[in-house]
Amino acid sequence: MKYGSPQPTAKTDSDRPGLADACRARTRALHGAAERGGIMRALLRGRVSAAGYALLLRTLLPAYRVLEYGLRRHRESPGVAPLAAFDLARAAAIEADLVALSGPEWRRSLPLLAAGGAYARRVAKGALSDGRALVAHAYVRYLGDLNGGQVIATRLSETIGLPQAALNFYRFGDVADLPALRAAYRAAIDAAGREMADPKFVIEEAAAAFAANIAVSEAVEAALLAATTIPGEESAGSIGRA
Numbered sequence: 001m002k003y004g005s006p007q008p009t010a011k012t013d014s015d016r017p018g019l020a021d022a023c024r025a026r027t028r029a030l031h032g033a034a035e036r037g038g039i040m041r042a043l044l045r046g047r048v049s050a051a052g053y054a055l056l057l058r059t060l061l062p063a064y065r066v067l068e069y070g071l072r073r074h075r076e077s078p079g080v081a082p083l084a085a086f087d088l089a090r091a092a093a094i095e096a097d098l099v100a101l102s103g104p105e106w107r108r109s110l111p112l113l114a115a116g117g118a119y120a121r122r123v124a125k126g127a128l129s130d131g132r133a134l135v136a137h138a139y140v141r142y143l144g145d146l147n148g149g150q151v152i153a154t155r156l157s158e159t160i161g162l163p164q165a166a167l168n169f170y171r172f173g174d175v176a177d178l179p180a181l182r183a184a185y186r187a188a189i190d191a192a193g194r195e196m197a198d199p200k201f202v203i204e205e206a207a208a209a210f211a212a213n214i215a216v217s218e219a220v221e222a223a224l225l226a227a228t229t230i231p232g233e234e235s236a237g238s239i240g241r242a
Contacts, residue, residue, distance in 0.1 A: 019193025020186040023139050023206040030210035035148075038217025039224065043152060046159025050166070053156065054101040056220045057094050057169065059116035063212075064091045066123040067137050074131030082191035083135065086184075088142045093168035100166040115219035119212040126205060135192045136205035140213065143189075145170065146182045 017025075034040055039056055042048045048056075068089045075084035098106040126133030153170035156162040175181050193199045 018186075018190035019135070019196075019199050019202065020139060020143070020189040022193070022199070022203050023136065023189075026203045027140070027206050027210045030207060030214065034210060034214050034217065037221075038214060039220040040217045042221070044155060046155045048160070050101055050160055050162060052220070052224050053160075053162070054098055054106070055110055055113075055223060056216075057098055057101070058106065058110040059113045059216050059220055060119075061091060061094050061098075062112065062116055062120035063123050063137075064089075064094060064141065066120045066127065067134060067141065070123065070127030070131055070134045071138065073127065074134065077130045077132070078195040079130060079132035079192050080134060082188040082195075083138055083185075086142075086181075086188065088138075088145070088172065088185070090141075090145065090169060093171070096168045097166050100163070100168075111223070113216070113219045113223060115212075115215045119216055122208060122212050132192070132196060132202060133205045135189060136202045137209045139189055139206055140209040143182065143185060146172070146178060146185065150178065 035044060039048060039052065043053065043056070068091055071080065071083060074080040098110070102109050123134070123137050126137055149170050153167050156167065157164075172178065172181065193202070196202065
């Protein structure tokens with residue numbers, strides 16, 4: 001499948017930076033903080049166990065479900081429509097990975113941390129009204145999955161030996177040219193921004209989305225540390241770091 005850049009609309013403001021670049025500038029410091037803290041730091045260094053990684057996926061899953069439902073619901077809204085041509089849904093892939101990592105009873109064995117619920121509620125709030133705030137969450141999650149997510153997949157495969165059956169999250173169907181897909185999705189985000197009289201609220205929502213992701217990362221790390229420091233807890237090591 002080939003991806004082309006959406007055509008400029010009549011609302012193009014040549015003096016205004018693209019929405020994707022504006023979100024990137026606003027979240028640059030948060031992006032760095034996300035990589036340096038919580039479970040993401042261990043993950044990027046290849047120092048997380050398979051079960052610890054499963055806990056992260058479990059905690060992110062509700063936000064993806066809500067995001068994907070919201071994008072479908074608002075697929076004809078002018079500020080969301082440019083993203084509708086892309087099938088980047090990750091929830092089903094996450095569920096497949098959780099089965100591979102924790103078995104078919106993963107819903108019972110893996111707790112849903114409060115930070116995951118809070119993140120999902122934030123996304124759900126963005127789906128209210130015309131859903132334009134969802135563009136911010138799509139920017140943070142999907143462009144992240146298409147960029148840094150590919151690095152994470154390599155780390156997980158090379159350092160803790162996760163099989164491909166547990167890495168569906170980072171595969172995007174039959175897409176062979178991920179750089180082209182990334183560029184096309186950024187262009188779609190820019191096209192969505194041109195449909196907005198003032199996209200500042202989307203830019204700020206991108207910052208809030210990053211903050212929610214940081215909270216998830218820190219909560220997962222805290223849960224893993226707590227599990228590995230409970231005396232006599234036989235199952236603690238099963239969700240600890242490698």
